[in-house]
Amino acid sequence: ETGVTQSPTHLIKTRGQQVTLRCSSQSGHNTVSWYQQALGQGPQFIFQYYREEENGRGNFPPRFSGLQFPNYSSELNVNALELDDSALYLCASTPTGHNYGYTFGSGTRLTVV
Amino acid sequence: KNEVEQSPQNLTAQEGEFITINCSYSVGISALHWLQQHPGGGIVSLFMLSSGKKKHGRLIATINIQEKHSSLHITASHPRDSAVYICAVLAGNQFYFGTGTSLTVIP
Numbered sequence: 001e002t003g004v005t006q007s008p009t010h011l012i013k014t015r016g017q018q019v020t021l022r023c024s025s026q027s028g029h030n031t032v033s034w035y036q037q038a039l040g041q042g043p044q045f046i047f048q049y050y051r052e053e054e055n056g057r058g059n060f061p062p063r064f065s066g067l068q069f070p071n072y073s074s075e076l077n078v079n080a081l082e083l084d085d086s087a088l089y090l091c092a093s094t095p096t097g098h099n100y101g102y103t104f105g106s107g108t109r110l111t112v113v
Numbered sequence: 114k115n116e117v118e119q120s121p122q123n124l125t126a127q128e129g130e131f132i133t134i135n136c137s138y139s140v141g142i143s144a145l146h147w148l149q150q151h152p153g154g155g156i157v158s159l160f161m162l163s164s165g166k167k168k169h170g171r172l173i174a175t176i177n178i179q180e181k182h183s184s185l186h187i188t189a190s191h192p193r194d195s196a197v198y199i200c201a202v203l204a205g206n207q208f209y210f211g212t213g214t215s216l217t218v219i220p
Contacts (some may be wrong), residue, residue, distance in 0.1 A: 033207065042117075042199060042210035043156075056206045090156060092208070102203070104148070104156045 004029075004093055006105035007065055013112050018079045021108045023091035025072040029103070031055070032074045032093040034066060036085075037107075048073055078110075086112045116140045119200050119211035126218050132187040134214045136200030139181065147174050147185045148199040150213070156199070159185070190218045 003026035011020050025032055027063035031050045045058035049068035063079040072093070078085055088109050092102045117138045126132050136145070147160045160167050160174040162183065167174050171190075176183040187194055195218050200211040 033208075035208070035210075041207070042212045043201075044210075045207040050206075058207065090134050102146070102158070102161070102208075104158055107156065 004091060004103045004105040005107050006089075006091055008108060009106070010109045011111070013081050013110065015081055015083060015112055017081050018077065019077045019081060019110060021089050021110070023074045023076070023105055025074070025091075025093035026095075026103065027072055028095045029072050029093035030095065032091055033102075034076045035090040035092070036060070037059075037088040037090060038084075039087070043088075045088060046076065053058045057067075083112050086110060087094070116204070116209040117200055117202055117211040118150040119198075119214050121214060122212070123215045124217070126190050126216070128191060128218055128220050130190050130218075132190050132194075132216065132218075134198050134200075134216070136183045136185070136203045136211055136220045137181060138183075138200075138207060138209070140202065140204040142204050144193045144203045145176055145183050146201040146203070146208070147183070148201055150199060152196075157171075159198075187216075188215075192220050193220050195196045
C-alpha cells in the first residue's frame with residue numbers, strides 16, 4: 001500500500017483541452033517529482049517541486065506546469081493537450097532532506113482523443 | 114544514449130524457476146530502485162538500494178556501486194510475479210529509468 005495517492009486514476013480528454021492531475025503525498029514529504037510514461041517506454045522526468053518551488057525540469061514544454069501546496073499535495077497541469085500526451089503520469093515524493101526515500105503513486109492514465 | 118540499461122527486455126519462465134534481471138547504469142547515483150508495474154497499473158517500489166543486498170520474501174536485490182550494476186532475483190517464481198520490472202536510478206534530483214523487463218511466468 002502506497003502513501004502517495006493520485007487522482008483521477010483514469011481520464012479521457014479531447015485534443016486542445018486542459019487537464020489537472022493531482023498527487024497527495026505523505027505528511028512531511030516536501031519533495032515531489034512528476035514523470036510521464038508513454039506506452040511501452042520507461043518514465044521520463046517532467047519536473048520536481050521542493051517546498052512549493054520548481055526544483056528541476058526535464059525536457060517538457062512550458063504547457064506542462066505544476067503546483068505544490070503546503071498540505072503535501074501537488075498538481076500537474078497540461079494545457080493545449082496533444083495526442084502524444086496520452087500516457088501514464090506518475091508522481092513520487094520523499095521527505096525533506098532525503099534524496100532516496102521515494103514513494104511512488106499508482107499513476108493517472110490520461111488518454112487524449 | 115540511455116543512462117540505464119536493463120536485460121533481458123522480455124523473459125518467459127516456468128513456474129518455480131529462478132529468475133535474474135540485470136541493470137547497468139552510467140551515471141553517479143545516490144540510490145537505485147527496483148520497481149514493479151502490472152499491466153495497466155501503477156508502479157510499486159520493491160527495493161531501494163544504495164549498497165549491498167536486500168531480501169524480501171522471494172525477492173533479492175543486489176548492487177555493486179563500483180561496477181555500476183544491480184540485479185533483481187526472484188526465487189521459486191510464480192505466475193503472480195508476471196509484470197514489468199523497472200530499474201530506476203536516482204542521480205541528483207531526478208530518476209533515470211530503464212525501459213523495463215517484461216516477465217511472464219507460466220504455470
